[in-house]
Amino acid sequence: MRLLHTSDWHLGQTLHNFDRTYEHQCFLDWLLDTIVAEEADALLIAGDVFDTSNPSAVAQRQLYRFLQQARARAPQLDIVIIAGNHDSPGRLEAPGPLLEAHGTRVVGHVVRDAAGSIDLERCIVPLTGKDGAVQAWCVAIPFLRPRAAPGDDAFDAYLAGIRLLYQQAYDLARARATGGQAILAMGHCHMVGGDASPDSERRIVIGGTEALPASMFGPDVAYAALGHLHLAQRVGQQEHLRYSGSPLPLSFAEVGYRHQVLRIDLDGPRAAAIEPLHVPRAVELLRVPASPAPVKQAIAELVALDLPDLPRDVWPYVEVRVLLDAPEPGLRAQVEAALEGKPVRLAKIEPTRRVVTTAGVEPALSLDQLAQLQPDDIFRRLWQQRFGEDAPDDQLAAFTELLLPTDGTARNREAA
Template identity: 70%
Template sequence: MRLLHTSDWHLGQTLHNFDRTYEHACFLDWLVETLAAERIDVLLIAGDIFDNANPSAAAHRQLYRFLQQARSKVPHLQVVVIAGNHDSPGRLEAPTPLLEAHGTIVVGNVARAADGSVDLERLLVPLRRRDGTVGAWCLAVPFLRPGDVPRMAEAAQPDEPGHGLDPYLHGTALLYRQAFALARSRASSGEAIVAMGHCHMVGGQSSQDSERRIVIGGTEALPATMFDPQVAYVALGHLHLAQRVGGHEHRRYCGSPLPLSFSEVGYQHQVLRIELDGPTTKSVTPLPVPRAVQLLRVPSQPAPIDEVLAALEALDLPDAPPQQQPFLEVRVLLDGPEPGLRTRVEAALSGKPVRLAKIEPTRRHAAPDSVEQALSLDQLAQLQPDDIFRRLWAQRYGDDAPPEQLAAFAELTTALGGDAA
């Protein structure tokens, strides 16, 4: 039995205000072909289907068009989707009757029974082979908010695993343990148990700039010990860099299929093919995702403005339609403010088939050794706009604001009614 693990599509995402519909369409077309070529039985999508909780109609159409095309190409395909922290659980589950009729199971919310206990049945999904027989069981656990986990009244006794953890950690570990127990009671000796989750695990490597931190109470990361050793495979979402969890081959983040920020330029984005052999995982194989649009950083490290402009003028890129032109981040090392920086960069790029997405300035001056003492509320109330401007200038540039900048700021605040405020 073959599974394909993917997550963090972030449909509807923009990169510094540039639309990425074309890139997502290329990925989804590739994924449909891959599902057929790899003879996949079940597609696991571990959360963050959309980039925000109120996705556009176009983003919804991309998802539903993909599901229709995938099912048409691979008639026996089963799809299991869980909600991530970017998704709206209710919106994701809304078309459930239609989706289930076409082989797609969506778990957005953790439902509760009449007595207040977690409805574990909704989290347990039988995974079927191409002949329709059950080959595995999936614990489809969406992103968990504090109200989703078992309450402390349901918590473990002092001699049980998880005792002594904070309520969120304790409740999460308990929920997975209860769901696993239910799966084990249903699974025969030849059927595997697979777990899904959307969370930040201890030791997980984050992607700078593109991941929204998950902090529940004071809890940032969950321990891998919450997964029973008999779970054949753990399919995780949230972290955009493909990685193993705690060095375990069968506990994986597949990563996002697209680079969601320039910090991900060097990642090999991928999906993972999992081959089950009875109750165990036989192999986990990364399948690289082709990059439809390149992300460029010029230069590779911040450099003085003249060097940067020379590098931009030397760029030699093939002609391409606007939607296929590379995104560009320009990295400049500055001694101080450079008011005409963007104009000079745009002039150096004139006529080149590239999209200027970001100019990243780096200051030469070192941060002050001592941190200024925090102001009291009374002191903050006494600050005038020009006081704040002076402080921010010194913090950013390591020097006093020049008179011409102070004069320009005063003119601006006067025009905006700053004196009246």
């Protein structure tokens, strides 16, 4: 049985106010061709399908047109979609009954009955091979907000509740799996040690304590298809626990990423082979200069840019990186003049101020750097300044508790 794993499409995203519908459509067209060429039996989409909880009509049409075309071109294909922290669970699930009739299962949120018990059946999805027989069971767990996990609403029970839900769902999948059928997992979460993009990802819960351990995936899980982190990566150096990453760079911090979809071949209850299929980049992102440089040098490099004449949809985005000693009121006008007539789109001017430090004094943070700090980051820095050492874990835990609402529930820190 052959699977394809993808995530974090972020349909509807704009890059510094530039629409990216064309780039997303190029990816979706490539994915359709890849499904057919690879003769895939199932497609796993691990969350953050949309960039916002209220996606545009254009973004929604892109998704549903893709699902319709995938079914038409690969009638045997099973598709499983889970909600990410950017998605609206209800909006994603709304067309579920119609989609299920065409081979697509959407799991947006966990559902409880009148007694408060979670309906685990909704999270267990059978996957069929080309002969129509069930060959694998997929444990599909969407992004879980603190109150959605089993147990009470206390913050310190959040991770334990998530692990409990996965364990309960695994137990049900094990009971269903017979005759060498594989057990798969899907999740949209931040795993311990995961490498996040500094510009386009935010931690889901205050304090970074939402990170989950790889040990929550049992030894009988053939493959875990994860979403949330945009860099394709293994979890804990384990081959079968993977983030597929986003299919296109969602910020200039991701210029160096090799975007991919993962192909997984199952042999009975195990993953026999896992291979990346690299996604072509439809539009380039350029950082000029490669590292922050004085204005004169930056302008000279912009003037020297020699780019082919391309259709406007594929003009590269440019981030201009300048090193300043003092305010430069006419900077944007200089940059725009240097790019006049060139087939590029000026997305961002990134100024970095030259900092002269005094021995023993930490340099001041820029406004951009301050904007990216979380409350626990500030606590860590202050502790280091005051005591000259890293903040102890118990102090970090106590500080996190202070940030909770007065009813003791965890405060969600979704990326909007």
